[in-house]
Amino acid sequence: MKxxxxxxxxxxxxxxxxxxxxxQYNVKDKVIVQTxxxxxxxxxxxxxxxxxxxxxVSPLKKVLRAADNKDLKKIExxxxxxxxxxxxxxxxxxxxxxxxxxxxxxxxxxATKIIFYFTSDGRVDFRELVKDLAQNFxxxxxxxxxxxxxxxxxxxxxxxxxxxxxxxxxxxxxxxxSIKMAKSQGLSLNPSxxxxxxxxxxxCLKYEQDAYDYLIKLTPSVGSVVKVGASTGSVVSTNVIxxxxxxxxxxxxAPPIKVHRDDVTVISHKRGKKPQPQQEQTDEDIAEEM
Numbered sequence: 001m002k003x004x005x006x007x008x009x010x011x012x013x014x015x016x017x018x019x020x021x022x023x024q025y026n027v028k029d030k031v032i033v034q035t036x037x038x039x040x041x042x043x044x045x046x047x048x049x050x051x052x053x054x055x056x057v058s059p060l061k062k063v064l065r066a067a068d069n070k071d072l073k074k075i076e077x078x079x080x081x082x083x084x085x086x087x088x089x090x091x092x093x094x095x096x097x098x099x100x101x102x103x104x105x106x107x108x109x110x111a112t113k114i115i116f117y118f119t120s121d122g123r124v125d126f127r128e129l130v131k132d133l134a135q136n137f138x139x140x141x142x143x144x145x146x147x148x149x150x151x152x153x154x155x156x157x158x159x160x161x162x163x164x165x166x167x168x169x170x171x172x173x174x175x176x177x178s179i180k181m182a183k184s185q186g187l188s189l190n191p192s193x194x195x196x197x198x199x200x201x202x203x204c205l206k207y208e209q210d211a212y213d214y215l216i217k218l219t220p221s222v223g224s225v226v227k228v229g230a231s232t233g234s235v236v237s238t239n240v241i242x243x244x245x246x247x248x249x250x251x252x253x254a255p256p257i258k259v260h261r262d263d264v265t266v267i268s269h270k271r272g273k274k275p276q277p278q279q280e281q282t283d284e285d286i287a288e289e290m
Contacts, residue, residue, distance in 0.1 A: 001050040001051065001052060001053065002019075002050065002051060002052075002053055002056055002060065003019075003020060003048055003049070003050055004017040004018060004019060004020065004048075004049065004050075004051055004056070004060070005017075005018055005020045005025050005031075005044055005046065005047060005048055005049075005063065006018075006044065006045045006046035007031060007033060007042040007043065007044060007045065007063070008042055008043050008045045009040055009041075009042045009043075011043075013172070014172035014173060015045045015046065015172065016035075016042075017051065017055075017056055017057070017060060018031075018033050018060070018061055018062060018063050019060050019061065019062040019063065020048050020062075020063050021062045021063060023063065023066075024047070024048055025044045025047055025048060025063070025066070026044065026047050027044055027045065027046065027047055028043060028044065029043070029044040029066060029067075030042070030043055030044075030066065030067035030071070030072065031043070031044060031063045031064075031065070031066055031067055032063070032064045032065050032066075032067055032071060032109075033061060033062070033063050033064060034061050034062065034064055035061065037108065037113075038108055038109070038110060038112065038113070039064070039109055039110055040108065040109045041067055041071055041074075041075055041109045071109075074109065074111075075109070078107035078109070078111060079107075081107055081111070082105045082106060082107050082114075083105075085105045085107075085114055085116075085133075085137065086102065086104075086105040088133075088136060089102055089105065089116055089129075089133060090102050092129055092132045092133070093129065096128060096129060096132075098124055098126060098129060099120055099121065099122070099124060100118045100119070100120040100124045100126070100145075101118055101119045101120065102116060102117075102118050103117045103118055103119055103146065103150075103151050103154055103155065104116075104117045104154050104155075105117070111139065112139060112140060113139060113140040113141075113142060114133070114137060114139060114140070114141055114142070115142045115143075115144055116133070116141070116142070116143045116144065117144050117146050117150075117154065118143065118144070118145055118146070119145065119146060119147070119148060119151050120145060124145070126143050129143070130143060148198040148199055148200065149167065149174050149198050149200055150174075151198065152165055152167055152168070152196065152197055152198040153165070153167040153168050153171075154168075155168075156168040157197055159196060159197065159202070160196075161204075165196070165197070166202075166203045166204055166207075167203055171203055171207075174203070175203070175206045175207075176206070177200070177201040177202070177203065177205050177206045178201070179194075179201065181201075181205040181206065181209045181212075182194045182201070182205055184209070184212055184213075184216065185205065185208065185209070185212050186240070187205075212240060215240040215241065215243075216240055218240075218243075218261060219238050219240045219243065219245070219261050220235050220238070220245065220261065220264065220266050220269075221235065221238070221269065222235050222236065222237065222238060223235060223269070224266055224267075224268070224269050225266070225267040225268045225269070226245070226247060226264040226265060226266050226267060227264060227265040227266075227267055228247055228249065228257070228259055228263070228264050231249045231250070231251055231252070232249070232250050232251075232267060233247040233248050233249040233250050233252075233256075234247065234248055234250075235247055236248050236256050237256070238261075243260050243261045243262065244258055244259075244260060244261075245258070245259050245260070245261055245264060246258055247259055247264070
């Protein structure tokens with residue numbers, strides 16, 4: 001076991017382990033750390049705690065010190081310079097008619113490097129643009145192409161549910177999402193209804209899938225023969241979230257009755273069958289079909 005702290009460099013970014021060097025830090029504390037990209041300023045997202053050695057990526061770098069007012073002032077100055085760099089880069093992109101969209105500009109803590117994040121449908125020859133930027137800012141320039149999901153994560157916004165984007169709020173990493181998940185959750189397979197603002201399948205389909213898988217195992221499938229009290233019947237409709245079943249009784253001409261899955265006993269699945277595993281269809285597969 002090793003004592004570590006979790007440090008984030010962006011509020012919507014993932015957390016990294018650092019060695020607190022026997023200093024107690026609290027959540028929200030600003031700290032200066034040594035990274036593979038140089039010295040950076042981050043924020044403590046989880047205070048001192050122990051983790052297993054195999055979960056740590058070696059070498060574990062140390063927290064150099066707590067950030068002081070001078071460091072915080074430098075961060076604010078970098079944000080102002082980043083805004084100016086964004087406008088300058090956008091102007092040069094237009095002048096050179098480059099097929100790319102600038103998303104965000106980020107200064108390193110010590111201002112020795114500027115990263116320009118952009119999206120594009122294909123490869124972009126930005127060599128001349130790099131020369132323009134280097135001549136103007138006199139520092140190391142890096143242009144980094146990102147995907148549409150990364151763009152949504154950086155810019156943020158509201159999803160169709162009316163809440164902030166999951167990717168910008170709490171998701172650390174993007175996980176593969178398939179159309180099979182929407183199908184098993186009983187959602188419309190219309191891409192416009194199950195896609196996020198980024199145009200990809202919604203991230204919530206993935207992290208909600210475990211709950212659906214568990215509930216589906218507990219819920220008799222449509223067509224199953226079940227026993228309700230002293231009568232038997234077949235399941236004609238289900239709601240895996242509420243556990244509600246609509247059962248057509250064999251000895252009655254009445255409409256299907258509504259019961260809870262806990263109140264029935266499954267006799268067989270002969271009149272129907274459990275959903276079979278399907279080959280997952282990813283965002284890329286959908287894009288090819290559309």
